[in-house]
Amino acid sequence: xxxxLMELRTAMAATVIxxxxxxxxxxxxxxxxxxxxxxxxxxxxxxxxxxGTVRGSALLGQNFSGAAYFxxxxxxxxxxxxxxxxxxxxxxxxxxKALRTLVAERVAVYREVNQLKPEEQxxxxxxxxxxxGLDPHISVRNAEIQARRVxxxxxxxxxxxxxxxxxxxxxKGILRFLGDPGVNVLRLNLALxxxxxxxxxxxxxxx
Numbered sequence: 001x002x003x004x005l006m007e008l009r010t011a012m013a014a015t016v017i018x019x020x021x022x023x024x025x026x027x028x029x030x031x032x033x034x035x036x037x038x039x040x041x042x043x044x045x046x047x048x049x050x051x052g053t054v055r056g057s058a059l060l061g062q063n064f065s066g067a068a069y070f071x072x073x074x075x076x077x078x079x080x081x082x083x084x085x086x087x088x089x090x091x092x093x094x095x096x097k098a099l100r101t102l103v104a105e106r107v108a109v110y111r112e113v114n115q116l117k118p119e120e121q122x123x124x125x126x127x128x129x130x131x132x133g134l135d136p137h138i139s140v141r142n143a144e145i146q147a148r149r150v151x152x153x154x155x156x157x158x159x160x161x162x163x164x165x166x167x168x169x170x171x172k173g174i175l176r177f178l179g180d181p182g183v184n185v186l187r188l189n190l191a192l193x194x195x196x197x198x199x200x201x202x203x204x205x206x207x
Contacts, residue, residue, distance in 0.1 A: 047186055050194055056186050060084055061136045064189055067113070068153040070138070070146050072185045073125050074106060077133025089131045103127050114149050137182030140169055154192070164191055 045058040056062050061072045063082045075081030076090035092099035106127035116122070123142040125135075143165045151158040168188040169181050 047190065049190055050197070055190060057136075058184060058187065059134075059136060061134045062186055064185065067149060069189045069192075070143060070150060070183070070185050071113075071126075073135050073138055074127065074129045075133040076129040081129075081133065084134060087132045087134050089133060090129060114145050116145065120145070136184050136186060137170070138185055140165070140181055140183060143169075143183040143188070150192070154196070156195075161192075164188060164195075167191075 046054050047056050047058055049055050061075060061082055063075070064071055072082075075083075077083045077088055078086035090099070090102075092102075107122050110116070110122050110126050123139050123145070125139045126142045126145075144162065147158055147161045147165055150156075151161040154161075165183055165188065168191060169183050171181055
C-alpha cells in the first residue's frame with residue numbers, strides 16, 4: 001500500500017511539474033522572446049492606417065471588389081471566401097469539371113474588368129485560389145495588368161500606379177530564395193487611399 005501511495009505521489013508531482021513547464025514557463029519564455037525579437041510579427045503583423053486604426057493583417061488576404069482597388073486572388077475560405085476562421089482550398093482537383101468551369105468564368109470576368117487584349121494572357125493567380133484561401137499577395141504580372149484599370153478609375157497616371165506597385169512588391173518567400181516576388185494587396189490599396197487623402201502632389205517620402 002505504501003508503495004502505491006509513493007508511486008501516486010511521484011506521478012502527481014511529475015504531472016504538476018510538467019504542467020508548470022509546458023503550460024507556464026515554456027509559453028512565457030516563447031512569448032517573451034517573440035515580443036523582444038520580432039514584436040510586429042508576433043502580434044499578428046497588423047496593418048494600421050494613418051489614423052492608427054487596424055485595417056487587417058499583412059498575412060491575411062481581404063476581398064476588394066471596387067474598380068479603384070487592386071483585386072486579390074480568389075478565395076475558397078468559407079462560404080463567401082476570405083474567412084479567416086475557415087482557411088482552406090476548394091479541394092477541386094485538376095480533372096474536376098467544376099473547377100474548369102469556375103476558372104473559365106473567372107477568366108472571362110478578369111478579361112472584361114481589366115479590358116485585356118485578345119493576345120494578353122491571364123495570370124494563373126488571378127483565377128485560382130491559394131491552398132489557404134487567404135493569400136495576401138498577387139503576382140507582379142497580375143498587379144501590372146490591374147494597374148491600368150486602377151489608374152483610369154482614380155484619375156492617376158499609370159506610371160505612378162506602377163510606382164506604387166513596385167514599392168509594395170515583396171521579395172521571395174522562404175529563406176529568400178524560394179517562391180516568387182509578390183504584391184501585398186492590402187498594403188497597396190491602403191497606400192493608394194492615403195495618397196488620395198494627401199492629394200496628388202504628396203507622395204511617400206516627400207516632405
